[in-house]
Amino acid sequence: MFPAILPTLLLTLPLLGALISILLKGEKGRTYGYLCASMSAVSGAFWALYVLLEGTETYVLPLPSVWGDYAIRLDPLGALILLISSLTFACVAMFSLFSREGEEVHGSTLFNLFMLSVITALVADQVLLLLVAWESMSLTSFLAAWSSREDEDTKASWKYLAITHFGAILIIVAFVFLSVQSGETRLSAMSGLGASMGSMASTAVVICLFMGFGSKLGLLPFHIWMPDLYGRAPSSLTALLSTASSNVAVLVLVRATFSYVGIAEQHVLAISVMGLAGLTALWGAWQALMQRDTSRILSFSSMENMGLILLTLGAGMLFQSYGAAEAAGFCILAAMFHLINHTVFKALLLMGAGAARRSTGQSDLERMGGLAKTLPALSLVFLIGILSVAALPPFNGFASEWAMFKSLMHAEPIADPLVQLALPLAIAAMALSTAIATAAYLRLFGFMFLGRPRSNGACQPRTMDRKDLFPFIPLTLLCLLLGVGSFPLLNELAAAVSPLVGLSGMEVVDRYSISLSHQGGLDPLALGIILAAGIILTYLVLRLLGRRSLERRDTWDCGTPLDRRTQYTPTGFSQPILRVFEKVYRPRTTVHEEARPSPYIRSVRFEQVLPDLFLERIYKPLTAGAMFLAFQVKRMQNGSIQTYLAYIMIILVVLLVVLR
Secondary structure (H helix, E strand, O other): OHHHHHHHHHHHHHHHHHHHHHHOOOHHHHHHHHHHHHHHHHHHHHHHHHHHHHOOEEEEEOOOOOOOOEEEEEOHHHHHHHHHHHHHHHHHHHHHHHHOOOOOOOHHHHHHHHHHHHHHHHHEOEHHHHHHHHHHHHHHHHHHHHHOOOOOOOHHHHHHHHHHHHHHHHHHHHHHHHHHHHOOOEHHHOOOOHHHHOHHHHHHHHHHHHHHHHHHHOOOOOOOHHHHHHHHOOHHHHHHHHHHHHHHHHHHHHHHHHHHHOOOOOHHHHHHHHHHHHHHHHHHHHHHHHOOEHHHHHHHHHHHHHHHHHHHHHHHHHHHHOOOHHHHHHHHHHHHHHHHHHHHHHHHHHHHHHHHHHHHOOOEHHHOOOHHHHOHHHHHHHHHHHHHHOOOOOOHHHHHHHHHHHHOOOOOOOOOHHHHHHHHHHHHHHHHHHHHHHHHHHHHHHHHHOOOOOOHHHHOOOOOOHHHHOOHHHHHHHHHHHHHOOHHHHHHHHHHHHHHHOOOOOOOEEOOEEOOOOOOOEOHHHHHHHHHHHHHHHHHHHHHHOOOOOOOOOOOOOOOOOOHHHOOOHHHHHHHHHHHOHHHHOOEEEEEEEEOOOOOOEEEEEEEEOOOHHHHHHHHHHHHHHHHHHHHHHOOOOOOHHHHHHHHHHHHHHHHHHOO
């Protein structure tokens, strides 16, 4: 009886929260709405823990349908994703409640409906239920972004809706084809359909799945909605889009690719996926280093991380196509491990960026700075998130990125020269994107929290209460715990991933060491202890040496007073990389010089715009072509009934000739 209550609460509490938010308008309805979302998240976490202990559970919803039973199912892999997604929903709900984000009309209502859509898509075991939940995710997030916009520009929201609906069409085509091919509407009943469909059909289905779910993950060239939407939407929404929504996309993609369809000898497809994912990661890292808006930087960061995850999954497809099941399992495990870690540190960073924006009224790095003195607690939690996303030890991002690198180092048993070339190139792309992204993350923290304030809002930010910091604490602790003590998580992931590649089990933890290739591993706990001991030892040595006399003097300034205008800028920091990759960015730079009375003093204004190459080279020409075609078709609508009858006659004649 007890476990059956948990999925009931998980699905009904968001509905109750949405209803309360509508009926009880104002602060009371908003508070109860977010509390219902938090309680639903707690129920989801307990159900996930129960499934991890007892095994897969399936429930049939009491809703009649000609499509069969509306069933929900939670297996160990889904339980791990539900657990981390529930924690994220709870933290973001509390953040929205305390920080008063989402005060717009129906803010908590849309939050609950979006949460219900994500959870339903996560546990759905019926084709129609999954597709409806996926579509509802797009609609509710679109309405939340559109209704909470800070200006009249709604292009970002409509762009997001158009791209995700294109992806939804591909997903619908893929799953309807799989349902017809298998004769089943239950997802758990589909397995290895690629063998009966044939190589061409299975390849087409996998392409539709990657493109469809990739539209939500920021896969090139479907990423154009991300920076604009992240820059305008509230941080509570972007935190969920970057984490919980992406979790659903990756989970369903993994199940559909490796279980429902299955991997045959699709070497070219796997390498193509790896290539596109590698380019996505590199493009996201490059763009993150050049952006000025904090939310746009984190949007390209999500794009880079999703590219790395898809790159690792593509390597898993490649190994599976050659029959190297264990190597494929390692790749899937590493990708899912990084997905979980990405959920933790990206939610922390997006909430932190939202808190900083609310405190200062600024989101432009050129107008921030010095917040470490005025907002020290926020600075600390944000720094931990930065160290995690930058993959620095002993935090969780380092452990999962190390696992992804290690999972790609299994080319020795495969004699194909194409594989021997593809995997080193994949490792190189992963290393380059990680290095560029690390510079972007350190730039983000440095120009937000260090240096001198560059605006009045940064100089005197609104202080944060203790309750405002409460939602950050669980995520901050997890960044460290999942870095030094991820052994239980990895064991559960190994057991959950093994059936996807046809294995009974995988050994990934040897006592306190993570080993994915039996060639040496990583001991994150010992590494963390060594780093902590080094810090403590350094502190004690400095204390034993005693305090030195401190003298305060003015900094040598070459005769120029030091103020916020004479310190290094984010744009200047990025210029060396921009010069190296100028052919990639293609910046538009304008320098305006204004003469002054003295020949030795002049005013220079520097302006630089980074065009969106995909928007200008792909989407604008496509839009222009579609408009031209529409105007040509419009000429056919001249209002003459005789002309319309002639059209009908021509179509009938053509059909009779073709179908005779």
